[in-house]
Amino acid sequence: MGAQWKAKHKDLAANAxxxxxxxxxxxxxxxxxxxxxxxxxxxxxxxxxxARKVSMPKDTLERAIKKGAGLTGEAVHYEHVMYEGxxxxxxxxxxxxxxxxxxxAASEMRVLFRKGQLGTSGSVSWDFDHVGIIEAxxxxxxxxxEVAAIExxxxxxxxxxxxxxxxxxxxxxxxxxxxxxxxxxxxxxxSAKLGYKPKNPVDPASLSAEALEExxxxxxxxxxxxxxxxxxxxLGS
Numbered sequence: 294m295g296a297q298w299k300a301k302h303k304d305l306a307a308n309a310x311x312x313x314x315x316x317x318x319x320x321x322x323x324x325x326x327x328x329x330x331x332x333x334x335x336x337x338x339x340x341x342x343x344a345r346k347v348s349m350p351k352d353t354l355e356r357a358i359k360k361g362a363g364l365t366g367e368a369v370h371y372e373h374v375m376y377e378g379x380x381x382x383x384x385x386x387x388x389x390x391x392x393x394x395x396x397x398a399a400s401e402m403r404v405l406f407r408k409g410q411l412g413t414s415g416s417v418s419w420d421f422d423h424v425g426i427i428e429a430x431x432x433x434x435x436x437x438x439e440v441a442a443i444e445x446x447x448x449x450x451x452x453x454x455x456x457x458x459x460x461x462x463x464x465x466x467x468x469x470x471x472x473x474x475x476x477x478x479x480x481x482x483x484s485a486k487l488g489y490k491p492k493n494p495v496d497p498a499s500l501s502a503e504a505l506e507e508x509x510x511x512x513x514x515x516x517x518x519x520x521x522x523x524x525x526x527x528l529g530s
Contacts, residue, residue, distance in 0.1 A: 310347070316522055317344045318357045319391045320486075322369055325361025335469040339485045346483060369393075376402045377417035379410040381507040384495050385417045385527035389488075392520040405515050408507075420527060421489035424448070425468030427461040429480040436479030445474035451530075458483065462490060491527035 317340065324337040331338035337358070344354050359365045372395055376388040386409070392398040403411060431438075431453070438459045442450040446467055451460040459480065463471045465487055472485040497505055508528065516524055 313347060314344075314349055314353065315519070317347070317349060318353065319371055319522065321354065321357040322361035323371060323373070323391065325358045326363075329358050329362035329364065339469065339472060342482070343484045374398060375414075375418070376406075376411065377414065378406050378412040379417070380511045380526065381409055382495070382500055382504050384508050385420055385491065386512070386515075387417060387421060387489050387525040388515055388521055389523040389525070390518075390520040391522050398520045401518055401520070402515075405518065408511050417527075418489070420492050421525060422492060423465055424488060424490050425463035425465050425471065425485065426488040426490075427463065427468070427472050427475065427485045428458050428483040429461060429475055430457050430459065430483060431479060432476070432481045433479035438480075441475060441478035441480055444478050445471045447471050486523070488523060489525040491525070494527045494529035496529050 320340045321337065321344065324334065324340050327336065328334040329337075331341050341354065341358075356365070360367055360369045371391045371393055374390045374392060374395060376390065378386055378388075380386050388402065390398050390402075427447070438450050438452060438461075441447075442461055445461070447461040447463050448467075449462040451462075453459045461471060461475065468485055468487060472482050475482055500508070508526075512524055512526055515521055
């Protein structure tokens with residue numbers, strides 16, 4: 294499933310775009326803490342580009358930037374929290390949250406992990422690499438993901454999935470550099486963020502259909518939580 298788990302058929306849900314906007318607004322607010330000018334703030338530039346690609350309304354985008362930069366007078370405070378543990382059948386999971394109430398988030402994670410196992414800090418993260426994750430799609434027929442990865446300075450890549458999306462993996466410090474270089478190699482960047490890639494993913498073929506459904510249902514329930522930004526699961530493609 295690549296470096297980041299995503300709910301199947303999520304685009305069919307009526308509230309999918311609203312949930313996506315909500316997560317992007319949080320990302321924008323956090324990024325804008327370091328300045329409201331995307332040209333001088335690489336992290337903000339990346340998330341603003343992502344917001345525009347999914348047609349976030351301009352006023353929503355600008356309001357989020359102003360909030361994060363402290364230009365509206367509103368006190369907005371989100372804390373970044375990581376939770377580690379296991380989904381059913383010992384599939385390692387890392388959950389990235391942005392929350393305005395750490396106690397609430399911790400309580401809800403304990404409930405959600407009852408069907409798996411919530412671990413302590415470091416209990417699962419050792420089995421993941423911290424990487425830059427860039428999702429991109431070919432903008433030209435002759436675009437070659439392997440050549441693009443080499444030329445743009447990515448560490449690795451995953452071939453296009455059924456939706457035509459390639460994943461390029463970078464050193465965390467090279468995320469912005471590689472995302473800027475990929476368009477010249479014939480790829481349109483859809484998203485670029487820091488995340489985690491499992492070192493030893495569980496092969497889905499080793500699980501029964503019923504077991505795999507249990508893992509998917511567990512991850513989907515976590516993804517539905519409003520504080521959850523990203524889920525990184527140690528489950529292979």
